[in-house]
Amino acid sequence: MQNSFKHSIRDLHSFAPRLLAWFEINGRHDLPWQQHQTDTPNPYIVWLSEVMLQQTQVTTVLPYFARFMASFPTVQDLAAAEWDTVAEHWAGLGYYARARNLHKGAKQLVEVIAETGEYPTTLAGWEAISGVGPSTAGAIMAMGLHRYGVICDGNVKRVLTRWAAIDGDITKSATTKELWALAERLTPREQSGLFAQAMMDMGATLCTRSKPACLLCPLQDDCLAHAQGRETDYPVKAKKQPKPSKFSNALLIKNTAGEILWLQRPDNGIWGGLWSLPLEFVEKISGKVAVKAVIKDTIKNTDNNTDNKLSAATGNQTLEVASNEKVYETEFTTAEQIINEWLAKNQLIAKSVTKSLLDDAPIKHSLTHFHWYLTPQSVTLNAKQTTDITEALQAGDININWLNADDAQATLGLPRAMVKILE
Template identity: 40%
Template sequence: MSDRFAGKLLAWYDQHGRHDLPWHFDRNAYRVWVSEIMLQQTQVATVIPYFQAFMERFPDVQALASAPVDDVLGHWSGLGYYARARNLQKAAITIVEDFGGEFPDNPEELETLTGIGRSTAAAIVAQAYGKRAAILDGNVKRVLARYHAIAGWPGQTAVLNQLWEHAEEHTPEERPRDYTQAIMDLGAMVCTRTRPDCESCPLSNGCQAYARGETRLYPGSKPKKEKPEKATWMIIVEDEDGRILLERRPPSGIWGGLWSLPELDPALGADELQEACEQHLGMSCSEPELISGFRHTFSHYHLHIQPARLALTQPSKIADADQHRWFHRDEALVLGLPAPIRTLLTQPEQAALL
């Protein structure tokens, strides 16, 4: 093998790598693709049970393409970054309609599908088809940034371009499937973000950051920016049959397409919630019972949630529709619900601890 980097890495992988991940069995492009999307910004240990349940419900791309979106989001609930699930189904529909249900075996065509970028397309080609293709996920960026002492935050174009050059340079023609798994494993298991185990690393002899004693400096951090603070009322309205009113979120944005609790203007006082329910939702409700508020952090802002429980006092004017719908709790819990909303509906006292 011409590249010593790849040779050392593969020798390490043969002894220490992960060979028994669920998507390694019955391996095909569909299973690899779903695993790659789930693994974006999510740890392997978290993904495994979700992947297994997802495969049981949607065993192939046809099953995913034809499923109700609420079912797809329900099986994603708790994983976060819900645009991934929506994009997954959009791409599945395209694969069925435009590619006859067969995944392309080249990165260029794969990148035309919703939610598939350069690294994900390469991972599918390498892992599913055994073809040479360079990947560059978060773990790989960290390994290469340290090995070559590439300064700067990988989100900057110049830094990213350097990392891609090295990713291409080191990816071998032989055993590309094992190599791509090996370099991801090294980043996840040895070349970790906070406490890299450099003494156990097969690449330490050539690693420039290690030689300088500066592994903590690579890769560079994203420039810090204060997250804005936002607030909202979330109301739990229960009718005489014990059903809860849920509201579908807009298709894009935070929690896009998921079912959530109706929200009201955070500027309202607690004594104004009854009137607000009448004005905005056409419902007559009891006085609110306040539940402990809590803060939920998104990638780009903090949201202060103040929940309130109200009982419907007159028959609602809201009929089941696409935007609003009444659900019994057991029905709601199989839907795609944001994690804090699921906790509010099941253990409201725990929501304050989120």
Template identity: 50%
Template sequence: MPANSFSRRVLAWWRRHGRKDLPWQRRPDPYRVWVSEIMLQQTQVGTVIGYFDRFMERFPTLERLAAGSEDEVLELWTGLGYYARARNLHRAARLALERHGCLPPDLDALTALPGIGRSTAGAILALAHGEPATILDGNVKRVLARHAGVDGWPGTPAVMRRLWALAEGRTPPRQAGPYAQAMMDLGATLCTRASPGCAACPVAGDCVALREGRQTDWPAPKPRKSLPERQTWMLLLHDDQGAVLLQRRPPSGVWGGLWSLPEAAGTAEADTLARALVGRSPTQWRALEPIRHTFTHFRLHIHPLVGRVHGPATAGVKDAVQVWYKPGQPPPGGMPAPVVSLLDGPDGP
């Protein structure tokens, strides 16, 4: 069937069944669309809604985001994961104002900003400006790969070229915005990774995956590699006032720019590190149950050590790299999820 038949069926389905009242859809200006698209990368809609609402309350405009601090941005991102998205969002807001005075309505200018790829730029142009732009997020890749029977993992250049050609060929120039939303909804609600709802799919009639019974084969998964295992010992250093020491991590790398617990390479280094940080070490350490945290490229085994250092610390005083944090105080900034769970647990401050 021709490409325009595909788009007509998808749009007709969306008009009856698509999502039209998500927070970023109620007022789809370029800034709100951009923030939602960044948050939705590798994150479910149900999780994003609350984060999006809180983010918009604090940073309702591009100008407010650019004027905010990275700590504020990361704090609002805490728990959403993939923190490079937040750092790039903040940097891109400042660069957009510096270079253009706004979020530019141009594909090349958008993709020149940190964290904005071809699909995100296409979403901004199609959804906010009504431009004939194309998107290719994870949901759209899955729909197209199944419908056309595209072999291979979408992370490879050849497969991506094939999928982009399909996406561009099927995007109706005059309805690119509604079609983009329709394709995202189709992948998120019907053509799901597991148990796709083929009986209700508007394009099931010519879907290669359904015809061949190979819905689980497409898109092909990323080739498996065993993840390297890493170990770290996180120190929960308490003072007599109930504060715990936090350190800001370097701006790049794992948890870049977040506030975390001091880390040692083993129990033997814990005393030395504590003395270097606060001038004294605990009389004893108490080990908690290890925590396993999986990143994209490795698996981290966290061994928490709790120790109390006697004598008051300067609770609440923050410098560039460390702070004594007490419950009830505003967080100093964003914190990794494992650190939040440790601080919220019975051995927190």
């Protein structure tokens, strides 16, 4: 069979032995989820760690992994846990869809175990679990079951694109296919779990994004990028478009006891299932800031145009309401619409923003697809108002909590952005 790769057969055959020899001496052998030193591997531990490690560094994951294992030592424990408990354990780790899939996946795995008496034993079986893609499934097969499995995650792609000087855009399917073919060619049939861990360690500790430690690398002699002095040119990735920005007021609605109103976010969308302050989305327009408050009772009595003005109850500033901007209406949850309408009726609209743009908003929080600028706004309610807004939200079947800042952080699953506001 003709060799379709850029290296010689000798280079390809010697890749795994060189890497494993390096890993034995220099690799990490004390991570709590590693299974290569046991004869009875635990796929639950590997699955949990692999989900947590997606787009997240080991140092960040370690305390979260320890908390999960203390509270949910088995997949049955995780499956039986309430979502709020799982969310509270995950809060701050980011990419919250992973937590949703983890909880759903635990329930799926419990069903598989109840039916078959064991965890899935095939790649397809693992890929059928929510949130498990080909690389995660390969890692579980290799490291969690000590069977043959191939991984091709971000660390592996970086090592391979440099070693083989693969100059295709790694976001394109053709390059992905090429990388998987090379990963499969290099992964030994025996010790594929050890090889997978070694490849991840190589990418995490030596073949890093910037300043790779090439002089310590066991693959430097035939690394094509190193030979060309172009290590940091790989992997090739299309230049990202600048992230758009969104702007919001985060409403600290307090009762007379100093407790703050918290809303549970819908399952779908940003921060699904976590707890958040009510948000009031803001639109940047020609030198002013317009708050799209969805205040229907106020707007319906005014002319239907973009020049509508709404005086803030707490000052003489005016807010320009862009009533024809449908995009901002879709940003609001039902709970936030109820709150904004209720505040308008009771003339308790938060202070208007006096800056022309919110570039200097006190809190910047970056998510995958956009930057979020959050400006805290405080409103204090009397006892009757607290009862009224609570009843209005409960009538809308909204999950709410009145808790002070410390209790909220201790008992609710809060996204990191909310913690930033409290801090």
